[in-house]
Amino acid sequence: MSESASTPVPTVAAELRAARSHVGRRLLKNPTGLVALIVLTVMVLLAVFADLLAPMDPSKANIQDVLAPAGGAHPLGADSAGRDVLSRLLFATRFSIAGALWAVLIAAVIGVTSGLIAGYYQKWFESVSVWVISIIQALPGIVVLLAARAVVGPSIWLIMAVFGVILSPAFYRLTYTAVVGVRNELFIDAARVAGVGDASIIGRHILSVVRAPIIIQAALLAGIGIAVQSGLDFLGLGDTNVPTWGQMLSDAFSRMYQAPVLLIWPSLAIALTSISLVLFGNALRDELERAAGKPKKKRRGTTGYVPDTSGDAPVVHDEERADDRPTLLAVDGLVVGYDQPDGGVKQVVNGVSLTVRKGEVHGLIGESGSGKTQTAWSILRLLPAGGRIVAGTVSFDGKDLAHLSESAMVKIRGRRIAYIPQEPMSNLDPSFTIGSQLVEPMTVTLGISKAEAKERALALLGRVGLPDPKKTFDSYPHEVSGGQAQRVLIAGAVSCEADLIIADEPTTALDVTVQADILDLLRDLQSDLHVAVLIVTHNFGVVADLCDRVSVMQNGRIVETGPARSIFRGPRHPYTRSLFDAILEDGAARGPLAHSADRNTITERSAR
Amino acid sequence: MLRFILRRLLAGVILLFVASSLAYLLLYLGAGDIARQILGVSATQEQVAAKAAQLGLDQPLIVRYVDWVGHAITGDFGASWFTSQPVVAAITSRLAVTLSLVIGTTVVTALVGTALGVWAARKRGAADRFVQIVSVLGFAIPGFLIAIFLVNVFALNLGWFKPTGFVQLSTSFPGWLSTVTLPILALSIGAIAAIASQVRGSVIDTMRQDWVRTLRSRGLSENRVLYKHVLRNAGGPALAVLAVQFVGLLGGAIIVEKIFAIPGLGPVAVDSTARGDIPLVMGLVVVTAAIVVVVNIVIEILHGFLNPKARIS
Numbered sequence: 036m037s038e039s040a041s042t043p044v045p046t047v048a049a050e051l052r053a054a055r056s057h058v059g060r061r062l063l064k065n066p067t068g069l070v071a072l073i074v075l076t077v078m079v080l081l082a083v084f085a086d087l088l089a090p091m092d093p094s095k096a097n098i099q100d101v102l103a104p105a106g107g108a109h110p111l112g113a114d115s116a117g118r119d120v121l122s123r124l125l126f127a128t129r130f131s132i133a134g135a136l137w138a139v140l141i142a143a144v145i146g147v148t149s150g151l152i153a154g155y156y157q158k159w160f161e162s163v164s165v166w167v168i169s170i171i172q173a174l175p176g177i178v179v180l181l182a183a184r185a186v187v188g189p190s191i192w193l194i195m196a197v198f199g200v201i202l203s204p205a206f207y208r209l210t211y212t213a214v215v216g217v218r219n220e221l222f223i224d225a226a227r228v229a230g231v232g233d234a235s236i237i238g239r240h241i242l243s244v245v246r247a248p249i250i251i252q253a254a255l256l257a258g259i260g261i262a263v264q265s266g267l268d269f270l271g272l273g274d275t276n277v278p279t280w281g282q283m284l285s286d287a288f289s290r291m292y293q294a295p296v297l298l299i300w301p302s303l304a305i306a307l308t309s310i311s312l313v314l315f316g317n318a319l320r321d322e323l324e325r326a327a328g329k330p331k332k333k334r335r336g337t338t339g340y341v342p343d344t345s346g347d348a349p350v351v352h353d354e355e356r357a358d359d360r361p362t363l364l365a366v367d368g369l370v371v372g373y374d375q376p377d378g379g380v381k382q383v384v385n386g387v388s389l390t391v392r393k394g395e396v397h398g399l400i401g402e403s404g405s406g407k408t409q410t411a412w413s414i415l416r417l418l419p420a421g422g423r424i425v426a427g428t429v430s431f432d433g434k435d436l437a438h439l440s441e442s443a444m445v446k447i448r449g450r451r452i453a454y455i456p457q458e459p460m461s462n463l464d465p466s467f468t469i470g471s472q473l474v475e476p477m478t479v480t481l482g483i484s485k486a487e488a489k490e491r492a493l494a495l496l497g498r499v500g501l502p503d504p505k506k507t508f509d510s511y512p513h514e515v516s517g518g519q520a521q522r523v524l525i526a527g528a529v530s531c532e533a534d535l536i537i538a539d540e541p542t543t544a545l546d547v548t549v550q551a552d553i554l555d556l557l558r559d560l561q562s563d564l565h566v567a568v569l570i571v572t573h574n575f576g577v578v579a580d581l582c583d584r585v586s587v588m589q590n591g592r593i594v595e596t597g598p599a600r601s602i603f604r605g606p607r608h609p610y611t612r613s614l615f616d617a618i619l620e621d622g623a624a625r626g627p628l629a630h631s632a633d634r635n636t637i638t639e640r641s642a643r
Numbered sequence: 644m645l646r647f648i649l650r651r652l653l654a655g656v657i658l659l660f661v662a663s664s665l666a667y668l669l670l671y672l673g674a675g676d677i678a679r680q681i682l683g684v685s686a687t688q689e690q691v692a693a694k695a696a697q698l699g700l701d702q703p704l705i706v707r708y709v710d711w712v713g714h715a716i717t718g719d720f721g722a723s724w725f726t727s728q729p730v731v732a733a734i735t736s737r738l739a740v741t742l743s744l745v746i747g748t749t750v751v752t753a754l755v756g757t758a759l760g761v762w763a764a765r766k767r768g769a770a771d772r773f774v775q776i777v778s779v780l781g782f783a784i785p786g787f788l789i790a791i792f793l794v795n796v797f798a799l800n801l802g803w804f805k806p807t808g809f810v811q812l813s814t815s816f817p818g819w820l821s822t823v824t825l826p827i828l829a830l831s832i833g834a835i836a837a838i839a840s841q842v843r844g845s846v847i848d849t850m851r852q853d854w855v856r857t858l859r860s861r862g863l864s865e866n867r868v869l870y871k872h873v874l875r876n877a878g879g880p881a882l883a884v885l886a887v888q889f890v891g892l893l894g895g896a897i898i899v900e901k902i903f904a905i906p907g908l909g910p911v912a913v914d915s916t917a918r919g920d921i922p923l924v925m926g927l928v929v930v931t932a933a934i935v936v937v938v939n940i941v942i943e944i945l946h947g948f949l950n951p952k953a954r955i956s
Contacts, residue, residue, distance in 0.1 A: 169658065170658065170661055170662050170665065172890075173658055173659075173662045173932050173935055173936070174662065174890075174928065174931055174932055174935065175890050175891060175893045175894030175931060175935070176891075176894055177894030177895070177897055177898070178893070178894055178897075178912070178927065178928060178931045181897070181912050181913070181916040181924070181927075182666060182670060182916065182924050182927075182928055183673075184916045184917075185670065185674075185915065185916040185917075185918075185919045185920070185921060185924045186669070186670055186673030186674050186919070187673060255782075258782075258783055261785075262785035265785065265787075266785060266787055266898045269787060269898065269901075270897070270898060270901060270913050271913070271917070272913065272916060272917055284788075284791070288791060288902070291791075291794070291795070291799070292799075295795055295799070298791060298795070302788055302791065302792070305784075305785065305788055306783070306784050306788060309783040309784060309785065310779065310780065310783040310784065312783070313779050313782055313783040314779065314783075317779065412856070415860055417856045417859055417860060419851065420850075420851070441865070442864075445862060445863075445864045446862070448859065448860050448861065448862045449860065449861040449862025449863075450862055452860075453860065453861070454856075454857065454860035454861075456853060456856070456857050456860075458853060461852065461853040461854060462853045462854045462856075462857040463854055463857070464854045464858065464872050464876065465854075465876065465950070465951070465952060466872070466875045466876050466949060466950055466951060467872065467875075472858070475861075475863065475871075476858075476861035476862050476863055479862055479863055479867070480861070480862035511951040511952070513951070513952055524857065527857075527861060530861075531861070531862060
């Protein structure tokens with residue numbers, strides 16, 4: 036046990052170490068991160084060596100030099116008390132940065148410690164922490180600080196310590212979440228089983244995980260600390276004996292009419308430091324995300340992309356009898372691709388051609404990832420972001436949908452081509468009633484009044500087999516079951532009297548018993564409305580039940596196509612045959628079956 | 644709905660009670676010789692003792708606390724130690740000013756932040772980068788620095804606005820608008836940055852939802868789906884951020900009021916804390932905590948309006 040358990044620990048630790056050193060090195064190559072780091076380093080150096088660099092005592096007032104202009108003894112001039120601005124600026128850098136760091140240190144010690152304890156041991160400590168945090172956050176930070184200032188006096192260290200307490204929930208939450216996430220990881224269990232003590236686990240494994248997020252948080256909070264500290268001093272609530280950027284700003288503000296130039300230096304110092312802290316934190320986070328495997332973004336240059344449509348031509352079965360129904364949809368050489376961050380295109384559909392005649396049911400079958408849903412979406416021109424039709428045509432009623440403008444496409448969708456999605460629960464807007472989601476498209480596409488649309492919606496809800504149309508109409512999506520939601524979506528698809536319905540695996544997400552009902556409903560509606568259907572499925576039962584014609588898809592290509600009856604009788608492509616074999620394997624009948632018996636078996640299974 | 648509001652109110656009252664009790668005890672435990680501070684070093688020992696007795700400071704802390712709670716429930720928060728003005732009068736006369744400033748800023752923030760966020764989410768590319776830069780700057784640069792900058796440029800140099808002063812909203816709307824434009828601008832930039840990046844993120848996430856594709860497949864244009872459906876769903880997280888921003892604005896207003904010499908709660912807060920006027924400080928703590936509680940309830944009701952799942956329960 037300990038033998039096998041001890042292995043993951045060093046691996047994970049080593050990975051983390053590798054990732055960290057990577058991030059450090061990458062941060063230096065990240066231009067904004069590097070600039071921010073340089074600015075912050077310079078600020079810290081100025082703060083540390085303020086004694087050596089400052090030409091004068093920052094607090095030494097000289098009546099003769101009041102508001103002296105820059106130059107001579109005062110390179111940056113003198114303030115309202117005749118104190119040297121450059122010297123004050125250097126010492127202010129020291130105290131402002133130290134004050135902010137002090138607050139962040141206090142916040143980190145309190146927040147990280149309590150976060151570790153609450154996350155690692157949980158129980159009562161956790162609930163107490165939640166309460167304390169909600170009390171701390173019941174007031175604006177400034178108001179708490181002002182109240183504290185009324186008692187503790189103007190000391191920058193005491194005030195910033197109080198501010199550290201106010202900031203501590205940020206560290207608490209961060210650590211707590213990370214610890215809860217990590218404590219159930221395999222390698223922590225392994226370490227515990229291997230006899231490593233709690234303290235050692237926390238120190239070695241958990242702290243190493245939260246270290247980088249804590250640094251990011253600290254950078255952001257230090258910026259807030261500088262802002263708040265300067266703000267308090269600006270209000271005149273700070274210790275006037277300690278030079279800070281806020282003190283300088285306050286002094287300059289009181290003399291804004293005589294010497295507005297005095298505002299520049301403290302403002303610049305505050306803005307520069309705050310921005311650098313934020314940029315540093317952001318750069319560090321970006322690099323961490325990148326190290327975690329997020330690819331680096333490059334702009335695409337895909338206009339010259341040549342699609343790859345190579346591959347064997349599909350097996351085409353002959354028509355069994357003459358079909359004089361006119362062609363409604365003809366997809367020809369369709370290539371769908373997704374732009375990649377590296378500038379390339381990932382092809383998911385590689386030259387698909389298929390036709391759907393008026394009133395015909397065409398099954399598009401294949402395993403998941405074969406590109407059938409992508410084909411369906413590109414006919415509707417509703418591909419996810421980044422996806423596009425790279426080549427080919429989609430002829431529908433004399434128009435090429437692949438090259439139609441979006442505004443013309445809007446007129447086709449719903450009214451001419453409708454869509455039934457796969458997953459019923461995620462395909463209804465959770466914030467609107469089911470009724471309003473049916474009424475809105477009808478008023479838009481059919482131009483009918485709201486009252487008329489409502490009447491039609493209620494009739495449709497009854498037609499698709501919902502027992503209480505009025506109740507469903509007024510329900511929100513989370514108040515109905517998956518099967519009911521799918522009936523609602525079917526009602527929506529037929530509501531605008533489209534000529535073609537694209538149904539994307541309409542039964543896959545449903546319970547087996549509900550599946551049969553939905554298929555019955557689809558079959559009834561299709562024969563009542565004489566609507567053409569392109570049904571995407573991975574289930575030969577569905578095909579056998581509904582389809583006149585089948586296209587079998589594999590790896591973004593159609594491998595076999597023809598009348599359903601003919602393909603069921605004699606599948607010729609090896610992939611089609613393996614799909615049949617797969618059905619027979621998990622089917623009820625295990626014995627050897629003649630080809631001619633296939634169809635009946637499958638039909639029975641799916642319909643009942 | 645009513646039960647929901649009542650329950651939130653009860654929780655708010657409890658939080659208010661705990662927070663103000665904690666503040667009371669900490670303030671008085673931390674305070675030194677209050678009567679001496681008020682009278683100064685020149686006062687005699689007898690005068691100090693008399694002052695302490697007059698303020699009730701000779702009583703044990705727990706007695707004073709129970710007494711304070713008893714009066715506070717009836718709306719009596721005592722009187723300022725320095726001006727003898729009743730705390731309630733000192734605060735209510737200025738509360739409207741600060742609230743008009745903060746609520747005005749919140750409205751501007753919600754509108755501009757949402758517009759920027761949607762713009763960045765839709766256009767991506769340059770618009771997106773612009774909003775991200777604005778977000779970094781808005782987050783990093785303190786509001787009072789922006790305020791000082793605005794005063795210098797738009798009031799002192801360009802003369803478009805008066806640098807200081809305030810006109811009550813009830814006196815004249817255009818007058819109010821001209822005196823709060825710069826303060827609202829200064830306060831809102833940071834909050835706009837926060838709202839814009841939140842809206843940007845949740846619009847991008849929501850646009851990826853399956854039901855967006857389905858609604859579009861019904862013949863609704865992308866803009867209609869975006870403005871009617873996506874925005875409503877993305878509104879919940881944005882409201883939560885707005886609540887946090889409102890609390891921050893309440894604090895930020897204190898500093899900005901000083902810069903523009905606006906007679907709101909800011910000057911009261913600064914003066915009372917600088918002098919250690921504890922009754923007034925306590926009044927401010929209770930008032931701001933109460934505002935925060937009310938705002939959170941309002942936000943939750945709005946959230947319930949946007950999201951039916953959050954409505955019941």
